[in-house]
Amino acid sequence: MKIIIAPDAFKGSLTAEEAAEAIRTGVKKVLPQAETVCLPVADGGEGTLSALITATEGVYKTVPVRDPLGRLIEAQLGILGDGETAVVELAQASGLMLLEPDELNPMKASTFGTGELIRNALDAGYRKLIIGLGGSATNDGGAGLLEALGVRFFDVQGELLQMDGSALSRIDKVDVSQLDQRLATTDIRIASDVENPFVGENGASYIFGPQKGADAKAVTLLDEGLRHFADKTAELTGMCLHDLKGAGAAGGSAGALLAYCGARLESGIEVVLGAIEFAKHIQSADFIVTGEGKTDRQTLDGKALLGVAKSAKAFGVPVFVISGAIEESACGELSEWFSGLHALDDGSKTLGELMANASGLLCQETVHLMSKIKNSELLL
Known part of the structure; x- marks a missing residue:
């Protein structure tokens, strides 16, 4: 199994590279034999x-x-x-x-x-x-x-x-x-x-x-x-x-x-994805895991995650999102592009706690997602 890990930065808490490593750690806890390729992304801004x-x-x-x-x-x-x-x-x-x-x-x-x-x-x-x-x-x-x-x-x-x-x-x-x-x-x-x-x-x-x-x-x-x-x-x-x-x-x-x-x-x-040869990497991937600080309607306005989703769609590769927060009212529109939407914010923690523990929480939520995939609840 080949998994592409391509998050944007979780602004204020994790760089894209740190987010990718947290996701990779979570993947390996459940799927230790999986091939993981970390391709952190950005949309032209800082990072x-x-x-x-x-x-x-x-x-x-x-x-x-x-x-x-x-x-x-x-x-x-x-x-x-x-x-x-x-x-x-x-x-x-x-x-x-x-x-x-x-x-x-x-x-x-x-x-x-x-x-x-x-x-x-x-x-x-x-x-x-x-x-x-x-x-x-x-x-x-x-x-x-x-x-x-x-x-x-x-x-x-x-x-x-x-x-x-x-x-x-x-x-x-x-x-x-x-x-x-x-x-x-x-x-x-x-x-x-x-x-x-x-x-x-x-x-x-x-x-x-x-x-x-x-x-x-x-x-x-x-x-x-x-x-x-x-x-x-x-x-x-x-x-x-x-x-x-x-x-x-x-x-x-x-x-x-x-x-x-x-x-x-x-x-x-698009510049970033072209420079890192994203299309070449994802052609043989089973799925992609991406994420950002908050996924909402703005994500659909040319932000990094939408670029990842568009590239993946061309090859029929599913994309799962694990973000700090997901805008509930935008889930319908987001689901047209992403196979799964997962948030670190479950309502039980303050913003400060979420940001301070972002790496561990991201790894933990990745474990949860990978367990579903391993048990064939997803990718059917």
């Missing part, structure tokens, strides 16, 4: 880097970059097992996790460090890049990362601007003459599950600005700045980012990569 490196047996490279506030830190760049593809996770250099709560301020935060990660990948000779855009602390429209890649921004007085969220509205001229020429021959794939446009009430600033520390006034100013940058970008490149679906990911960083770096925007989970 994408580690999921890709784990599944492809890749390696990490530590490089010095600037954090969102310009401080020198060390971040990780990933090299896939193919030896040809570099993975840049924006959160490594420009993420919320790098700042203390009282430091959050998208007016001052920059994606410059993410541009440094990209430049490091280019310097190392990589011409295939996967860029994951989740977990940003920034709302600079990606201008900071463009600055690190050679783009220069000037105000109306001809003074060189240092880019952050507050500088966007002061852009008078965008000079791309020194943009890194290696980008023209580099295949850049943006892995993201965000569909928000660059600007407007559903755009980067209004939807994600508050969680990055922006108050109502700052949100308005940030949106105006992004709109101004989008206007300048349209004049220069011909690409209209304003209402472009997905351009608002990571405070507009997706838009910058699309317009200036020749990147293409793809479903995060």
Whole structure:
């Protein structure tokens, strides 16, 4: 029997890799002879880097970059097992996790460090890049990362601007003459599950600005700045980012990569599944076990578990879910994709207890599921 173990992260308690190991332990307690293949997944957000490196047996490279506030830190760049593809996770250099709560301020935060990660990948000779855009602390429209890649921004007085969220509205001229020429021959794939446009009430600033520390006034100013940058970008490149679906990911960083770096925007989970050759692994599988912190209707909007289910359906492979919680009202819709839905939350424990004991509970619920399978109650 061959079992694919492909969970996403249980946010706040387990990484995708830790969840996969807990499930594997549970499988082996009941089916010790089973072949288990751990393929932790992600949908382009935080955890994408580690999921890709784990599944492809890749390696990490530590490089010095600037954090969102310009401080020198060390971040990780990933090299896939193919030896040809570099993975840049924006959160490594420009993420919320790098700042203390009282430091959050998208007016001052920059994606410059993410541009440094990209430049490091280019310097190392990589011409295939996967860029994951989740977990940003920034709302600079990606201008900071463009600055690190050679783009220069000037105000109306001809003074060189240092880019952050507050500088966007002061852009008078965008000079791309020194943009890194290696980008023209580099295949850049943006892995993201965000569909928000660059600007407007559903755009980067209004939807994600508050969680990055922006108050109502700052949100308005940030949106105006992004709109101004989008206007300048349209004049220069011909690409209209304003209402472009997905351009608002990571405070507009997706838009910058699309317009200036020749990147293409793809479903995060599809990029991940392709990179780890998921289809090849599951063709001979008997079933798949996946899971996440909470499985609900949002899972059906292009999240990681739906990507797993779609791939499995093409080969007729059943998929069982073990998640922290399952939205009861969504079970009918979810059951169209998954052969079984199992939750760690049985109502007897607090959220704190569930998160603190997530690994053990996940292993325990896996044992319960495997026992049913062994006794032929499932997969009939």
